[in-house]
Amino acid sequence: MMRKVLVIGIDGASWDVLNPMIQSGCMPRLQHAVQKGFSGTLLSTEPPITPTAWTSFQTGLPAHEHNVLGFRSFFMENGRFRSSILFSSSMRSRHIWRILSDHGRRVCILNLPLTYPPFPVNGILVSGFPVPSGDAEYTFPPEFKKELYDIVPGFKVMQSGIGADQKEMQIEEIVDRWSAMMFQKARLAIHLLRREPWDVFMVHIQESDLIQHYLWPCMDPSDPAHRIEDFVRVAAFYSRLDRLAGEIIDEGNSRGFSVMLLSDHGFQRCRHIVKINNWLHRKGCLVLRKDAKRMVVSTIKRIMDLPALHKWKSTMKHSAVKAAATNQYLGSVIDYEKTVAFVETNATHVAFLHLLTADSLVCNRIIDEIKALTDPGGAGLVRTVSELEGPGNRRKIVFADGVAAAGIVPDGKPWLETPIPFKQHVGMHHRSGVIILDDTFEPSRMPLEIFEVPALIMSRQRIPFDPLKSDGRMTGSLEKTKGAFASFGSSDADKERGEVEEQLRGLGYL
Numbered sequence: 031m032m033r034k035v036l037v038i039g040i041d042g043a044s045w046d047v048l049n050p051m052i053q054s055g056c057m058p059r060l061q062h063a064v065q066k067g068f069s070g071t072l073l074s075t076e077p078p079i080t081p082t083a084w085t086s087f088q089t090g091l092p093a094h095e096h097n098v099l100g101f102r103s104f105f106m107e108n109g110r111f112r113s114s115i116l117f118s119s120s121m122r123s124r125h126i127w128r129i130l131s132d133h134g135r136r137v138c139i140l141n142l143p144l145t146y147p148p149f150p151v152n153g154i155l156v157s158g159f160p161v162p163s164g165d166a167e168y169t170f171p172p173e174f175k176k177e178l179y180d181i182v183p184g185f186k187v188m189q190s191g192i193g194a195d196q197k198e199m200q201i202e203e204i205v206d207r208w209s210a211m212m213f214q215k216a217r218l219a220i221h222l223l224r225r226e227p228w229d230v231f232m233v234h235i236q237e238s239d240l241i242q243h244y245l246w247p248c249m250d251p252s253d254p255a256h257r258i259e260d261f262v263r264v265a266a267f268y269s270r271l272d273r274l275a276g277e278i279i280d281e282g283n284s285r286g287f288s289v290m291l292l293s294d295h296g297f298q299r300c301r302h303i304v305k306i307n308n309w310l311h312r313k314g315c316l317v318l319r320k321d322a323k324r325m326v327v328s329t330i331k332r333i334m335d336l337p338a339l340h341k342w343k344s345t346m347k348h349s350a351v352k353a354a355a356t357n358q359y360l361g362s363v364i365d366y367e368k369t370v371a372f373v374e375t376n377a378t379h380v381a382f383l384h385l386l387t388a389d390s391l392v393c394n395r396i397i398d399e400i401k402a403l404t405d406p407g408g409a410g411l412v413r414t415v416s417e418l419e420g421p422g423n424r425r426k427i428v429f430a431d432g433v434a435a436a437g438i439v440p441d442g443k444p445w446l447e448t449p450i451p452f453k454q455h456v457g458m459h460h461r462s463g464v465i466i467l468d469d470t471f472e473p474s475r476m477p478l479e480i481f482e483v484p485a486l487i488m489s490r491q492r493i494p495f496d497p498l499k500s501d502g503r504m505t506g507s508l509e510k511t512k513g514a515f516a517s518f519g520s521s522d523a524d525k526e527r528g529e530v531e532e533q534l535r536g537l538g539y540l
């Protein structure tokens with residue numbers, strides 16, 4: 031029988047958090063859903079990061095097939111390293127929203143990551159994180175944006191600024207702020223569910239990811255910095271999440287939807303942050319241009335100055351801004367004559383090592399030394415270093431549990447840091463996300479992989495779905511990835527990339 035599908039995405043939801051919350055009685059609705067339906071671990075992508083995992087969810091492809099490996103794409107151009115923020119146009123495989131729309135299904139997608147800029151669907155799309163600014167066109171159809179503000183006055187589409195502000199904020203304030211944003215999304219979802227009979231409806235909650243990054247010791251009883259009074263404070267967030275999810279589920283149930291809740295990855299305590307480029311810099315493997323500091327400052331200045339430039343400066347200067355915004359910091363400051371290795375990171379436990387020398391002895395020595403890195407207690411920091419297909423001489427570094435790689439541009443700080451609660455990201459991702467299906471689904475097994483979920487949705491809709499045969503599938507070529515941006519290239523797109531990058535940096539995602 032064909033069934034309508036309601037999907038509730040809870041970014042970063044982890045049994046490591048939900049189980050203690052359920053046991054303490056804060057999440058009765060979720061507990062009920064778990065008892066009544068099928069639940070288990072949903073395995074994330076490798077790297078288990080928001081843009082990568084949600085792209086698998088939307089395309090049915092594992093990470094190595096869709097090749098969206100972070101918030102940014104990295105490529106070499108004319109011997110220089112460049113990076114560019116990924117947008118929805120980078121998702122080059124046919125995604126479920128397109129297929130559903132092509133089959134005449136009505137879809138509503140609210141705040142799902144990597145759906146900016148909005149694309150045409152048979153229904154409504156409100157883009158998700160990261161959106162460059164509230165002024166951007168972030169809805170499809172564009173005219174829905176006005177209606178959205180009528181439904182939810184003061185709707186906040188982006189997370190910008192919270193990352194910097196909350197260092198001074200109390201736990202209650204952080205919980206209240208993020209709860210308010212979550213409440214807006216739930217209100218919009220319930221309004222739209224009541225408005226018309228959708229076929230597939232998805233609402234996504236991003237705030238759960240942010241709260242776990244910043245307040246991890248509050249929710250993890252095994253964390254040395256855990257205090258029971260903080261658990262009670264942070265439980266208020268989960269209790270509100272439970273109530274709002276329950277209201278959305280009730281709306282869905284009363285309208286005959288099959289309901290699924292899922293997350294894109296799980297969470298764990300971040301024990302160490304490895305600034306691997308600092309380490310390479312100190313070893314003399316990564317050499318910066320003499321004017322590196324000035325380059326970074328002027329790049330940021332030019333990006334931040336964009337609106338003024340748009341208004342006052344000449345076309346010539348404008349194109350210099352475009353170059354600065356897309357040719358991001360690390361690429362600008364490397365001394366390519368002297369550098370033999372550098373790393374691209376997305377603040378997760380996976381990083382990518384670029385070797386700029388063909389000397390295999392030098393390469394092997396660097397790799398061996400990376401593999402041998404330990405924390406002050408002598409525990410290994412790196413799990414594996416493996417070769418990567420595609421152009422260039424690259425390796426994938428997978429760090430040990432609880433170890434994140436961060437820091438793009440080398441700075442004067444130590445290469446190994448222990449994050450400080452309430453100042454830095456103290457929670458980090460792992461691969462074990464969650465999935466809860468109601469009893470109208472028939473999952474073949476548990477755990478599932480996140481790229482298997484769209485097949486469940488499509489089978490409810492009785493639409494054939496074979497992601498590997500879909501048109502326009504990416505081949506894994508970095509050059510092709512770059513091509514996707516070129517076709518999207520306009521001065522506005524460059525400006526937005528700069529804004530998004532600043533936002534991600536402010537939140538600690540880069």
Ligand SMILES: [Zn+2]
Nearest residue numbers: 042239243459
């Ligand atoms: Zn996260």
